[in-house]
Amino acid sequence: KRFLPAVLVQKAATGDLTLDLRPEPRLITVLFSDIVGFTQLSNTLRSRRVAELLNEYLEAMTKVVFGNGGTVDKFMGDAILALYGAPEELTPNEQVRRAINTARAMHRSLAELNQRWRNQGVFDGDRLTSVQFRCGIHQGTAVVGMFGSAERADYTAIGPSVNIAARLQAAAVPGTILVSAAVADYLQEEEITKGSPLELKGVDETVLTFAVIPEVMVN
Ligand SMILES: C[C@]12CC[C@@H]3c4cc(O)c(O)cc4CC[C@H]3[C@@H]1CC[C@@H]2O
Ligand SMILES: [Ca+2]
Numbered sequence: 755k756r757f758l759p760a761v762l763v764q765k766a767a768t769g770d771l772t773l774d775l776r777p778e779p780r781l782i783t784v785l786f787s788d789i790v791g792f793t794q795l796s797n798t799l800r801s802r803r804v805a806e807l808l809n810e811y812l813e814a815m816t817k818v819v820f821g822n823g824g825t826v827d828k829f830m831g832d833a834i835l836a837l838y839g840a841p842e843e844l845t846p847n848e849q850v851r852r853a854i855n856t857a858r859a860m861h862r863s864l865a866e867l868n869q870r871w872r873n874q875g876v877f878d879g880d881r882l883t884s885v886q887f888r889c890g891i892h893q894g895t896a897v898v899g900m901f902g903s904a905e906r907a908d909y910t911a912i913g914p915s916v917n918i919a920a921r922l923q924a925a926a927v928p929g930t931i932l933v934s935a936a937v938a939d940y941l942q943e944e945e946i947t948k949g950s951p952l953e954l955k956g957v958d959e960t961v962l963t964f965a966v967i968p969e970v971m972v973n
């Protein structure tokens with residue numbers, strides 16, 4: 755197949771290809787991250803340099819997602835959609851642990867990238883001195899599997915849970931991780947601070963939100 759989805763490449767690397775990828779509803783945890791300031795930065799740099807920076811960022815973040823047992827579903831510009839519990843089944847608790855550890859490690863990895871970019875003068879033409887990370891994490895059901903046709907298919911997750919994770923990200927204070935109650939239920943009290951409820955268009959119930967402090971999570 756011309757487009758082998760990243761998840762299959764990832765599984766081939768770990769020797770596990772006994773996967774049933776037909777779409778099925780499943781409880782998963784969705785991590786949606788985005789950068790604040792990348793578009794502004796791209797206005798001050800030539801496009802080839804912007805592409806280099808974006809690739810450097812996506813490479814670093816992909817290493818972090820894989821290193822914490824997640825699946826990279828897709829990139830949308832500088833936004834990253836990662837899944838926990840698909841295609842590899844994981845307990846809800848394990849999904850949350852991996853997603854939170856990923857978000858914290860992504861945060862640390864971007865801090866290192868910002869330092870490197872500052873040293874390279876990337877921000878010299880702009881009042882920005884760094885780009886910031888926003889992340890939303892939600893646990894809920896989605897239909898996961900290969901979507902498309904025999905000619906072109908893509909492994910992804912479909913459903914409101916993906917939208918909720920993305921909206922949590924957009925509502926997060928830059929530099930923070932915002933999670934839903936379903937995720938907060940698995941975290942220690944001292945790790946979270948209550949955020950304001952999120953009204954989501956297209957989703958009828960209000961989503962309670964919790965900001966996660968950037969300490970390493972206790973197992
Ligand atoms: C996940 C989604 C594509 C990314 C969309 C997004 C992107 C982005 O960079 C943001 O800052 C916020 C959002 C919110 C809606 C998201 C959409 C809901 C269904 C669709 O598949
Ligand atoms: Ca995909």
Ligand SMILES: [Mg+2]
Binds near residue numbers: 789
């Ligand atoms: Mg965005």
Ligand SMILES: [Mg+2]
Binds near residue numbers: 831832
């Ligand atoms: Mg973006």
